[in-house]
Amino acid sequence: MGWGRTGVVVVGVVLALGGCGARQVGGAGGGRTPSAVGEVVCPGETAAPVATAASTGAAVPPTDHYAENHGFMVPFPLHGQQRCDGLADVAKVKAVLEPIRARGDFDPASAQSALSTLGFTSVRTYQNGPTGVGFVIDAAPLCVDGDMNRAETHAYAFGGYPDHPGCEQPSGGH
Numbered sequence: 001m002g003w004g005r006t007g008v009v010v011v012g013v014v015l016a017l018g019g020c021g022a023r024q025v026g027g028a029g030g031g032r033t034p035s036a037v038g039e040v041v042c043p044g045e046t047a048a049p050v051a052t053a054a055s056t057g058a059a060v061p062p063t064d065h066y067a068e069n070h071g072f073m074v075p076f077p078l079h080g081q082q083r084c085d086g087l088a089d090v091a092k093v094k095a096v097l098e099p100i101r102a103r104g105d106f107d108p109a110s111a112q113s114a115l116s117t118l119g120f121t122s123v124r125t126y127q128n129g130p131t132g133v134g135f136v137i138d139a140a141p142l143c144v145d146g147d148m149n150r151a152e153t154h155a156y157a158f159g160g161y162p163d164h165p166g167c168e169q170p171s172g173g174h
């Protein structure tokens with residue numbers, strides 16, 4: 001049995017999904033080109049991460065309408081040297097916030113001041129409950145998002161969002 005109707009429908013769905021708010025990866029949009037050869041081993045790692053469809057930027061069709069309509073809220077993963085730079089920034093962020101967290105200082109101004117010492121020029125901090133502070137760092141083309149609370153500091157580096165400039169997670173749907 002050849003392609004027939006099923007093949008045409010599959011191709012049509014792939015093309016339709018690719019057009020809904022699509023933005024070209026890489027090029028003038030910020031250089032977010034997935035690694036075709038695989039990931040590099042970053043300082044401090046013992047082996048390169050295993051590439052998955054999600055980490056390589058391979059098209060994976062959404063499994064439901066919510067995922068399809070909110071895919072623009074899923075951040076771009078980092079690859080190659082940008083991933084290493086992101087991991088280094090995450091380590092610096094955690095190191096500078098740990099003394100503040102350890103002494104129980106959950107004032108966004110304290111976190112803002114500490115993060116600013118790292119040389120980031122675009123840092124937003126906010127209260128995240130009575131004993132937590134969240135932050136977003138826009139160090140284009142890298143973004144670092146996270147929070148700290150009584151137990152620990154979380155930080156995650158990524159490459160921005162589709163259909164949206166900057167590092168703040170977009171809201172809404174389409």
